[in-house]
Amino acid sequence: MSTSQQTDFRLGTEELEKFERDGFIGPIKIYEPEEMEERWNSIRRLLPDRSRAIYPDDALGAVTNISNYDRHLDVDLLSEHIMNQRIVDRVASILGPDVLCWRTEFFPKYPGDEGTDWHQAATFANASKKPQIMWPSKDGQPAFGGTITVWTAFTDSTLENGCLQLMPGTHRHMNYDESQPMAYDPNAINSREKEGVKRGFFGYDYRQLQKDPNWKPDESQAFPLVMKKGECVIFWSTLMHASLPHTGSGKDYRMGFAARYVPTQVHVYPGTETVAEYGGGIPLDNYGAVVVSGEDTYGINRIAKESRTGYAFTPRRF
Template identity: 45%
Template sequence: MLSREDREFFVTNGFLGPFRVYEPAEVKEMWRQVRLQVHDKSRACYPTTDINYDRHMDISILSRHISHPALVERLQGLIGPDVFCWRSEFFPKYPGDAGTEWHQVETYAYGSGIPSLVPTVRREKTPTELTIWTAFTDVPRESGPLKFMPGSHRKWLFDEKRKLERFDGLSSNGGFFGYHFDELKLDPNLELDESQAAVMEMEAGQAVIFTARCMHGSLPNTSRRAMRLGIATRYVPTDVKIFPDQTRFSEHGNEFDLRDWGAVLVAGRDDYEYNRVRTHNAREEPFITQPRVENVVTARICAGGDQWAAG
């Protein structure tokens, strides 16, 4: 499990890593297999969309990846013993692609203004969502690694509920799949000190865990040939409502029908039953649920308050 020092680092900074999940040769072979399967969307949740959300539902390697012990033990140490995976997505960055703008979210309401996540409990110094970004290729500085602004999860500098107009194109001009996150700044004149950023250069098979409340973005890919690829898997405690009262959602210019979606219990148990749960992927393979580990987070419940307010 996480050491006390690891948890204190996360509480202070909003991210933790990189840490090793797979050996380089292993993840290279995984990516070779995923690359062969990703174009077949016949069993995907959203077969008609441009964005590869939730391919852990139909690609076996990713079905197993989302509950890898190296991921789950860190998740449980930060948000508690009972954990859902609610989304996965690919993040490629090709040679010449610009860096992604700084952004900060929690309920994933950007674009539509409708939250995808609704927390029902707030715990001091404990996030209500976590992302694990796993490198499937090497990520040296020149290929566009992630960057974080340490400690920025303690204060809102962006309004994620503000609706955004979508522009044509993807990431060539610093936007994020059709959105400019600069438009969400509470202070449009906000300038961030880039020298304070933590840049996540990573080896293939390493990962970083962070709360999306921590401001993050990426550097440009200035290499001539190297594509950078990461798989982001997103998690919440089981007391969070996911897509409440929604049968579909709109994002990045796509319409997503939730008919085949379901949360995956990667650790512990679901005592709340707020959410639809998938126990098997589209190939009828069972998802893996890691054992419940008691007392991995001992945090005071914040009645109606912000979980980071106490610092």
């Protein structure tokens, strides 16, 4: 069956075994390069219009990179993307039939930009200091969490413009304690080298979360993930991952778009009304997760419902 005729994109047994072993699978073609370029050009023209964006520009008095969160809730092409069957079928084959998309983010990288620190995320409390996702406990103990991240290359992602790096098989053990504080310093951006590579974490230093301060990531395990525009990689957020610095010049830039998925029984933003990180913050008054597969029978999360004028939001039930 050709790709154009294919209607079921669930991972097969061998692919699931590979994903279980390595913590990722990809690159996977979602769009033809020409289609991706056309879609991205259209999205780019829509992004400056924030009249329907759910987070105000002056959130908590600061305009920060978190203002690019969740634009799938006001840009239709991004809403289509997070529900693309080529993505959702594969994610559901990992997480089960009932799936939420709880966040999306843009990850641009321009000439001279630093690479991103090696990191893992289980609760996403690393910068906000509060868990942003919480899996159900098992036997009274907190479950080992994380999210499935689908990182799509909206432009070509190359060695020169700062492609992702992954460490296969590192997703089962956390080397970092997300409950520890990190100090935010915007002056640190593009100013530090680590093991000879210019790296940072959007104004933070992810090394501050290391459980063992003397431990260093074993970069011999890592490989760069070069992707063509329209391709994606699917990985556990607990997988050790980073990115290279942009060493190119001219107008070349890298644009990645990350969509994050969890089963519907995972509690999103538990006890949280505002996300504060990266020097600013966003109120969650208009936030809602999107059911992309199956149904939500738990009622623990605020859910976004599509309407002719965008999304409407249901209250959380506790």
